Amino acid sequence: xxxxxxxxxxxxxxxxxxxxxxxxxxxxxxxxxxxxxxxxxxxxxxxxxxxxxxxxxxxxxxxxxxxxxxxxxxxxxxxxxxxxxxxxxxxxxxxxxxxxxxxxxxxxxxxxxxxxxxxxxxxxxxxxxxxxxxxxxxxxxxxxxxxxxxxxxxxxxxxxxxxxxxxxxxxxxxxxxxxxxxxxxxxxxxxxxxxxxxxxxxxxxxxxxxxxxxxxxx
Numbered sequence: 338x339x340x341x342x343x344x345x346x347x348x349x350x351x352x353x354x355x356x357x358x359x360x361x362x363x364x365x366x367x368x369x370x371x372x373x374x375x376x377x378x379x380x381x382x383x384x385x386x387x388x389x390x391x392x393x394x395x396x397x398x399x400x401x402x403x404x405x406x407x408x409x410x411x412x413x414x415x416x417x418x419x420x421x422x423x424x425x426x427x428x429x430x431x432x433x434x435x436x437x438x439x440x441x442x443x444x445x446x447x448x449x450x451x452x453x454x455x456x457x458x459x460x461x462x463x464x465x466x467x468x469x470x471x472x473x474x475x476x477x478x479x480x481x482x483x484x485x486x487x488x489x490x491x492x493x494x495x496x497x498x499x500x501x502x503x504x505x506x507x508x509x510x511x512x513x514x515x516x517x518x519x520x521x522x523x524x525x526x527x528x529x530x531x532x533x534x535x536x537x538x539x540x541x542x543x544x545x546x547x548x549x550x551x552x553x554x555x
Contacts, residue, residue: 340390340393340394340399340400341399341400342400342409343397343400344361344400345456346358346359346360346398347360347412347553348411349411349412349521349551351521351522351523351550352524354369354373355373355376355380356552357398358519358552358553360455360553361456363454363455365528368396371392372392372393375389375392375393376398411550411551411552412518412551412554413551414516414554415535416536416547417533417536417537417538417543419536419537419543420537420538420541420542420543421481421482421537421538421539421540422538422540422541423542427482429479429482429485429486430486431487431490435484435486435487436487436490438507438510439483439484439491442503442506442507442510443491443493443499443500443503446500446502446506449502450498459517459555462505462517465509465514466514469512469514472512472513474534474537476513477508477513477534477537477539478534480507480508480511481504481515481540484504484507484508484540485504485539488503498530501530501532501540504539504540505532508532515532515533515534515539516532516533516534517530517532517554518530518532518533518551518554519552519553519554520551520552521552522548522549522550528552529541529546529549
């Protein structure tokens with residue numbers, strides 16, 4: 338029987354506990370007890386009783402039987418080894434053109450979140466990658482440094498999701514793409530996101546990003 342993970346649901350393990358992100362409802366949650374045990378058995382590839390499958394279905398973890406892929410693995414990303422905001426790019430200054438473009442991207446990202454919602458934005462980010470070629474990492478990091486330098490000029494407090502979406506827009510407008518990485522942690526409980534290209538973080542420090550476990554990439 339093929340019971341794929343419910344559409345719009347992502348998961349990872351944090352301290353051996355499953356944590357879920359419901360993209361369509363924009364919420365995080367955990368499960369426990371027998372439900373957690375059943376999900377771990379399923380991920381491990383073991384056969385479950387009908388009762389265990391029914392409970393996972395009732396909890397909205399699985400789709401009804403109907404083919405399709407089984408439980409996917411949590412996202413795998415390259416462990417970050419450096420950060421634009423901590424390297425020599427950190428001293429870069431933004432010119433007028435970069436500042437204006439950054440302002441436009443910041444305003445647009447906040448409007449998109451209000452208008453389109455999280456799930457649609459994730460789909461759009463993934464679609465971009467299918468139509469955009471690779472670029473030199475030094476070019477991507479230099480453009481990210483421009484954005485970061487310009488972002489510091491604006492009084493709005495940092496907000497990881499709209500700021501990351503704005504950076505992705507800034508890069509996309511120059512013909513390149515990077516990864517949006519969403520991570521979670523249990524103690525203290527929280528979620529965070531950043532932009533990354535291979536081992537380079539474009540808008541976060543290595544140590545801070547490393548305190549989160551990736552649950553979704555786009």
